[in-house]
Amino acid sequence: MASLVLISHVGVNIQGVNPGVAAVVLFYMLAGFVVCNLFSKIFVSKKPLYFQFYHERVLRIFPQYAFVASLTLIFITVTKFGSPKIELETLINNILIIPLNYYMVIDNSILQEPKWWLIPPAWSLGTELQAYLVLPFIIYFKSIKILVAVASLCIFCVASLGFIQTDYFGYRLLPGVLFIFILGVSIYKNTYEKGKPDLFDNYFPIIVYATLILLLIILGIFKMLLYPYVRETILGILIGMPVITYIAKNKIKIPMNHFLGDLSYGLFLSHFLAIWTIEYYSLIDKSAYQYSYVSIVFLISLLISMVGVLVIEKNIKNYRFHLSKSIEK
Secondary structure, X not given: OHHHHHHHHOOOOEOOEOHHHHHHHHHHHHHHHHHHHHHHHOOEOOOEOHHHHHHHHHHHHHHHHHHHHHHHHHHHHHHOOOOOOOOHHHHHHHHHOHHHHHOOOOOOOOEEOOEEOOOHXXXXXXXXXXXXXXXXXXXXXXXXXXXXXXXXXXXXXXXXXXXXXXXXXXXXXXXXXXXXXXXXXXXXXXXXXXOOOOHHHHHHHHHHHHHHHHHHHHHHHOOOOOOOOHHHHHHHHHHHHHHHHHHHHOOOOOOOHHHHHHHHHHHHHHHHHHHHHHHHHOOOOOOOOHHHHHHHHHHHHHHHHXXXXXXHHHHHHHHHHHHHHHHHO
16 A cells, blocks of 8 residues: 555556555555554553553654654755755644644645655645544544544535535545544454444444445536545545455465565655655656656665664564553553
């Protein structure tokens, strides 16, 4: 999925569909799945251990992010790539990540030409961090989960039909995509939790699937599928739900899965730095050697990610696992 985000940012699409958008939607769903796993197995005793959960998630998200953001800041400061304008407020917004999700109302740009913040894909991390703030309460309080899930699905449908800003409320802002995170929660509960099945978790994925198929048909009939990222978001959900369910239920494991997962996060964070490095030093002509260009972007991103995993993530991960085990005890 990280690779799909990468290739989408170097201009590759599949039959006019942006694969990176579908990948981000799958990230949302997996985030809900992972949070439910953590919260159900580790962070729930007689009372939910909210602070410990947030502590663990901060350790997962911020160290590698800070590493890649620092490299990018050094690169643009030394090279002056993008005519950087470094101000304290903007820098703080980049460090906090969450403000990046509100780029439509908050100017987080540090690069001016092109106008970008330090890690362009990090706006979706802003959405993810907001989801982390509310998901423990959604998981713990069933009535809140039902209300929020239905409201979010309705907002998404209204946005997809063009009644409100489609790109923002159908893909980027939490109110319109929170139901995708909750889908991940429901998939986890249906797969792993023993005892009497929860009616909401049983039926919510089915209701979402049927609703989105109907929505896709309506949008196709009225030729509204060209609204920004509607096709990709819906397809990401329709494809992602059965795939994640199948992998979870069959307990499919990929060799070196944890290491590859760590690399994928670094790849997601670092590929714009790779793109900008290639552009600044004119390493290859993108238009003349497209496949080679994509390969070099991938390799540079992978190298940065590898350093981040071995130098930063390895020690942090050991601490995270120690924290989890001590809480379980």
